[in-house]
Every structure is written in C-alpha cells, then in structure tokens.
Amino acid sequence: MIMNFEYVLLIILLPLLSFLITGLTGMKYKPIWSGIIGTVSLGLSFSLSWFTAIKYFFAYGKIDAQGVLGDTFLKLTPWNINWLQLSPTLHIDMGIMLDPISVMMLVVVTTVSLMAHIYSIGYMKGEDGFVRFFSFLSLFSFSMLGLVVATNLFQMYIFWELVGVSSYLLIGYYYQKPSAVSASKKAFIVTRFADLGFLVGILILSYFTQTFDFKELVSPEGPVLGHPITAMFMGTSVLVWSMILIFMGGAGKSAMFPLHIWLPDAMEGPTPVSALIHAATMVVAGVYLVARLIPVYAIQAPAALEVVGYVGAFSSLFAAIIATTQFDIKRVLAFSTMSQIGYMMVGLGMSGYGGHEGLGYMASMFHLFTHAMFKALLFLAAGAIIHAVHSNVMNEMGGLRKYLPITHITFLIATLTIAGVPGLSAFFSKDEILVAAYHHNKFIYYIQLFVAGLTAFYMFRLYFRVFWNTEPHYHHTPHESPLTMTIPLMFLAFMAIFSGYIPFHDLVTSDGKALETHAEYIVMIPAILVGFIGIGMAWVMYKKETDIPDKISQSLRGIYTTIYHKFYIDEVYMFITHRILFRGISQPIAWFDKHVIDGTLDGMGKTTELVSDRIKGLQSGQLQKYAFVFVTGVIILLLSVLYFAA
Numbered sequence: 041m042i043m044n045f046e047y048v049l050l051i052i053l054l055p056l057l058s059f060l061i062t063g064l065t066g067m068k069y070k071p072i073w074s075g076i077i078g079t080v081s082l083g084l085s086f087s088l089s090w091f092t093a094i095k096y097f098f099a100y101g102k103i104d105a106q107g108v109l110g111d112t113f114l115k116l117t118p119w120n121i122n123w124l125q126l127s128p129t130l131h132i133d134m135g136i137m138l139d140p141i142s143v144m145m146l147v148v149v150t151t152v153s154l155m156a157h158i159y160s161i162g163y164m165k166g167e168d169g170f171v172r173f174f175s176f177l178s179l180f181s182f183s184m185l186g187l188v189v190a191t192n193l194f195q196m197y198i199f200w201e202l203v204g205v206s207s208y209l210l211i212g213y214y215y216q217k218p219s220a221v222s223a224s225k226k227a228f229i230v231t232r233f234a235d236l237g238f239l240v241g242i243l244i245l246s247y248f249t250q251t252f253d254f255k256e257l258v259s260p261e262g263p264v265l266g267h268p269i270t271a272m273f274m275g276t277s278v279l280v281w282s283m284i285l286i287f288m289g290g291a292g293k294s295a296m297f298p299l300h301i302w303l304p305d306a307m308e309g310p311t312p313v314s315a316l317i318h319a320a321t322m323v324v325a326g327v328y329l330v331a332r333l334i335p336v337y338a339i340q341a342p343a344a345l346e347v348v349g350y351v352g353a354f355s356s357l358f359a360a361i362i363a364t365t366q367f368d369i370k371r372v373l374a375f376s377t378m379s380q381i382g383y384m385m386v387g388l389g390m391s392g393y394g395g396h397e398g399l400g401y402m403a404s405m406f407h408l409f410t411h412a413m414f415k416a417l418l419f420l421a422a423g424a425i426i427h428a429v430h431s432n433v434m435n436e437m438g439g440l441r442k443y444l445p446i447t448h449i450t451f452l453i454a455t456l457t458i459a460g461v462p463g464l465s466a467f468f469s470k471d472e473i474l475v476a477a478y479h480h481n482k483f484i485y486y487i488q489l490f491v492a493g494l495t496a497f498y499m500f501r502l503y504f505r506v507f508w509n510t511e512p513h514y515h516h517t518p519h520e521s522p523l524t525m526t527i528p529l530m531f532l533a534f535m536a537i538f539s540g541y542i543p544f545h546d547l548v549t550s551d552g553k554a555l556e557t558h559a560e561y562i563v564m565i566p567a568i569l570v571g572f573i574g575i576g577m578a579w580v581m582y583k584k585e586t587d588i589p590d591k592i593s594q595s596l597r598g599i600y601t602t603i604y605h606k607f608y609i610d611e612v613y614m615f616i617t618h619r620i621l622f623r624g625i626s627q628p629i630a631w632f633d634k635h636v637i638d639g640t641l642d643g644m645g646k647t648t649e650l651v652s653d654r655i656k657g658l659q660s661g662q663l664q665k666y667a668f669v670f671v672t673g674v675i676i677l678l679l680s681v682l683y684f685a686a
Contacts, residue, residue, distance in 0.1 A: 234292020241285030290326025311423030349389020356382025496574030
C-alpha cells in the first residue's frame with residue numbers, strides 16, 4: 041500500500057521557519073508575537089504528527105493478517121539527497137525515514153514542545169529575552185525532529201550536535217547568572233566528550249559495513265546481520281566496541297552514570313526548558329539511538345547490550361537514592377528523570393530481537409512515551425509552584441493545595457502515575473520492563489523493583505512537602521497560574537492517565553510483528569506492593585511535620601551527607617580536571633611551552649638582535665669606512681697568499 045507522506049517535511053521545517061522569523065525579525069514587533077508564531081508553528085507540526093501517526097499505524101502500516109506492519113521502514117525518496125560521496129560504496133544521504141519509533145517520537149516531541157510553548161507564553165511573560173527564548177525553543181524543536189527522522193547515522197549525528205547547541209543556549213538563557221553560564225558550559229562539555237565516543241563508533245561501524253544507512257544496518261540481508269563482522273580488537277569484536285562507543289554518545293545525552301553530572305545543574309534554565317529538554321525529548325535521545333539499532337545490538341553485539349542494561353540499572357538506582365535527599369524540587373525531578381531513563385535503558389538491555397524476546401524493546405518505547413507525558417507535567421507543574429511562591433526549595437513550601445487547586449490535582453495525577461499506581465499509564469509501561477528484566481536477569485529485576493519503591497517514596501515526599509505539611513509564612517498569598525499555564529497541565533494530566541492504554545504491543549515492536557502480552561502477577565503484585573509501601577512511608581514521614589526525617593538523617597549522618605552531596609561525583613570530576621588535568625598536566629605543559637619552546641625562539645631572536653646591533657656599524661653608509669675595510673681586506677688577503685707561497 042503506497043500512501044503520500046511527503047508533507048512530513050513540513051513537521052520539521054515549520055519550527056525552523058519559526059526560528060528564522062523570530063530570530064531575525066522578532067525585535068521589530070511586540071514580543072508576544074514571537075510566542076504566537078512559535079506556538080502556531082508547533083501547533084501545526086503537532087497536528088501533522090498526530091495525523092501521520094494515525095495514518096501510518098492504522099492505514100499504511102496497519103497490521104495485516106500475519107501480524108506484520110505494511111512497510112516498517114518508509115524512506116521518503118524525494119528528499120534522499122546524495123549529500124556526500126565518501127567512497128564508491130560509502131555515501132551520506134539526507135532524507136526522512138518513517139518507522140514505528142520515528143513516528144512515535146514525532147508525536148512525543150511535538151506534543152511536549154507545543155505544551156512547553158503554550159506554557160511559556162504565561163511563564164516567560166515580561167522577560168527581557170522573551171523573543172530570544174522562543175527563537176531558541178523553535179531551534180531546539182527543529183533539531184530534535186530532524187534527529188528522530190534521520191535515515192542514517194551521520195545525518196543523526198549532525199542533528200545530534202545541533203540539539204546539543206540548542207540545549208546549551210536554552211540552559212544558559214539567564215546568562216547574567218554565573219550559575220546558569222556554568223551549567224550550560226558543563227552540559228556542553230560533558231556531552232561533547234560523550235559525542236566523541238559516538239563519532240568514533242560511527243566511523244568504526246561505517247568502515248567495516250560501508251554504510252551509514254539505518255535500513256541497511258538492521259536488514260537481515262545487510263552488511264551487519266547478513267554478513268557478520270569478524271574483525272577483533274583486544275579479544276573483542278570491533279562491532280561490539282563500535283556499539284559500546286555509540287552507546288557512550290547516548291549515555292551522555294541521556295545522563296547515564298558516569299556522564300550524568302550535567303543534568304542536575306541544567307535545571308538553571310527556565311522551567312519550560314526543563315520540561316521540554318530534560319524530561320521528555322533530548323534526554324531520551326540516547327534511548328532512541330539504542331532502540332534504532334536494537335537488531336544490531338541484540339543479534340551481533342549482545343555484550344554491548346548487556347553493558348546498556350547494567351549501566352541503565354545502576355544509573356536508575358543511583359539517581360533514585362540521591363533524589364530521596366534533595367530539597368530543590370527541580371533537582372528531585374532531574375534525578376527522577378535520570379532514574380526513569382535508566383529504566384528505559386534496562387528495558388533495551390533486557391531485550392532480544394523478534395517475538396517475545398523483543399518485549400523489553402517494546403516496553404522501553406512504551407515507557408518513553410508515557411514518561412514524556414507525566415514527567416513534562418511534573419516539570420510544568422513545578423514551574424507553576426515556583427511561579428506562585430518564588431522559590432525552588434521545599435522547606436519554603438507547604439499547604440499549597442488550598443492556593444493552587446489545578447496545579448495540585450495535576451501534580452498528584454503525575455505523582456500517582458510515576459509511582460506506578462494501577463490504571464495509570466506508567467503502571468503498564470514499567471510493569472512490562474520489570475517482566476522483561478524478570479525473565480532475563482533476576483539481579484537487575486530486583487534492583488528495578490527496589491527502585492520502583494524508592495520512586496514512589498521520593499515523589500510522594502515531594503508531593504506531601506509541597507501541598508500538605510506545615511504551611512510556612514508566605515510573603516504574599518500564592519495564587520493559581522493563568523490559563524496559558526494550566527491548560528497544558530490539564531492536557532498532559534489527561535495523557536498521563538490514558539496514554540497507557542495505547543496498544544504499543546501491536547504498534548511498536550522490534551520486528552514489526554504484533555506482540556502478545558499478558559499480565560504476569562508474579563511481577564505485577566510485588567511492583568504494586570513496593571509502590572504502596574513507598575507511598576505509605578512518605579505519608580507517615582511528610583504529610584504532617586514530624587521529627588522522623590531529622591532523626592533518620594542524624595542517625596545516618598555520614599551516609600545521608602554523602603547521598604545529599606550526590607556521592608561527591610562532581611567533586612571527583614573537579615579534582616580530576618583541576619588538580620590532575622589542569623594543575624598536574626596542563627600547567628607543566630604550559631610552563632614548558634612558555635619557558636622552553638617560546639624561550640628558545642625568543643632567545644634566537646634576541647641573539648640575532650644582539651649580533652645585528654654589534655655589526656650594524658659596518659653598514660654605516662660612509663665611503664671612507666668602506667674603502668678602509670676594502671683596503672684592509674686586500675692587504676690581509678695578499679699577506680696570506682705571500683705567507684703560504686713562501
């Protein structure tokens with residue numbers, strides 16, 4: 041069945057057009073028009089994305105009698121431009137590819153981006169950089185949309201870097217604040233190191249396969265699956281090394297340990313930026329990258345996929361533990377994001393390819409979708425809270441349910457969702473990840489089960505401290521946000537509830553075939569129990585002001601302090617960079633360069649200058665001196681000849 045999808049190019053170009061218009065001409069009209077232009081362009085992209093998803097999944101890619109999608113990979117050939125010919129067989133094409141996960145990501149990116157745009161009209165009102173903000177927001181949306189529809193690794197890498205630049209600009213939006221500048225540089229530098237690994241992985245893979253194209257890389261008859269690479273390096277297949285390096289790029293973007301240190305500091309950006317970039321879109325780019333290459337990982341590089349699973353599991357646990365001690369509400373949500381992305385990586389790491397083996401893949405993509413909705417809701421609701429009380433710190437909040445009724449209800453829905461309460465979206469997606477882990481690796485399963493309980497605990501700790509607990513003395517009475525901020529909250533709350541009922545097992549699978557799933561009570565019941573235990577513990581400790589948290593923190597002072605300071609990972613990085621790299625290596629090299637290399641050249645110059653000063657009298661311009669030197673030279677020459685002749 042052939043259908044026309046050429047209009048998909050508009051989904052990507054509309055945000056680019058908005059960026060150019062607002063960036064180049066935004067100062068010529070009232071700032072609000074920049075918000076309107078950006079929001080309308082994303083609204084059109086949002087509508088086209090949902091239309092594409094419905095058209096692709098239920099018409100073009102409708103499951104046939106054998107349970108197979110029509111044409112899993114749809115490359116839009118009118119824009120397949122032979123951009124760069126590197127060798128007779130290796131070339132880079134610029135195009136657009138539609139398949140189940142790229143179509144799903146179009147929906148995720150445009151939905152969250154549109155909600156962030158609408159929300160920002162109210163949240164950023166009165167800001168001096170209003171026009172600049174919406175311009176950068178549109179640039180980011182364009183970059184992320186270009187990334188998800190890329191037809192090959194190199195095209196993805198181009199947009200991958202553009203996403204990094206966009207996030208740098210948005211994190212550093214408040215450039216007057218040193219902390220924001222530092223955070224933007226930190227995010228940029230850390231992800232650049234990770235992206236170096238990504239680039240090296242791409243180069244290794246393309247050298248041995250002679251292709252960048254995703255369709256060829258995952259094809260059963262392609263250069264990877266059809267003709268396995270046998271070259272080895274240090275006792276391991278070069279394909280495994282390349283896939284680990286590619287995952288390194290994904291781990292940087294998705295803030296996986298130990299490349300996570302940029303994410304908490306990135307909360308210095310405006311809250312809509314946190315919702316868009318650091319909750320639902322950019323940080324899941326790493327998950328999307330691994331998912332895009334899952335046949336290669338699962339069939340030819342299972343060792344690399346095992347690395348993905350263990351890194352995801354550790355990151356998930358590590359972040360969840362830290363989140364239990366934080367007091368800045370955006371930092372709690374930042375570590376929650378890191379933990380939930382770890383869950384998605386676990387799903388991929390516990391996945392195979394095809395049939396029930398691909399359950400982890402489906403579950404990971406399912407959780408990516410549901411997480412985008414409830415985490416964007418949590419961040420935007422946090423922004424409404426900050427907007428009302430002018431503080432990020434939990435200790436300065438309490439009793440806000442009376443003042444912010446819409447924010448309270450929507451935040452509660454998102455909190456119940458992430459806690460895995462039955463019937464809400466995350467219950468279904470997290471349960472499938474736990475099932476995949478249960479069948480592949482019991483150790484990782486028990487870690488993720490514990491993380492599920494921790495998640496419920498720290499999220500309800502946040503909820504009770506903000507909306508219940510003891511009400512502090514507010515300098516002014518908090519009030520609900522305007523409609524531009526509450527409408528996105530209500531829409532995302534609706535999605536947080538009902539997105540779990542989308543039949544992902546039919547639509548998004550590793551091999552394009554419908555996947556039969558069923559409830560496994562041996563996994564479901566423990567997950568529900570640990571969730572309610574976490575909620576119960578938070579209820580007892582934080583619903584009303586008690587001394588229980590203080591007693592626990594005092595009795596475990598050393599452990600608590602270590603966790604509160606994020607296990608001092610940032611300090612370790614600072615020690616390595618400042619004490620070892622800068623002071624121990626860079627400073628001696630700089631001294632050698634200045635005093636030895638530069639000193640030698642300066643010495644040569646000064647010697648030449650000194651000699652020139654001494655002999656410059658020989659070039660005085662006086663004829664008598666020239667004649668004297670000439671006659672003297674002739675006499676010396678004649679005497680020398682006579683001496684040797686005698």
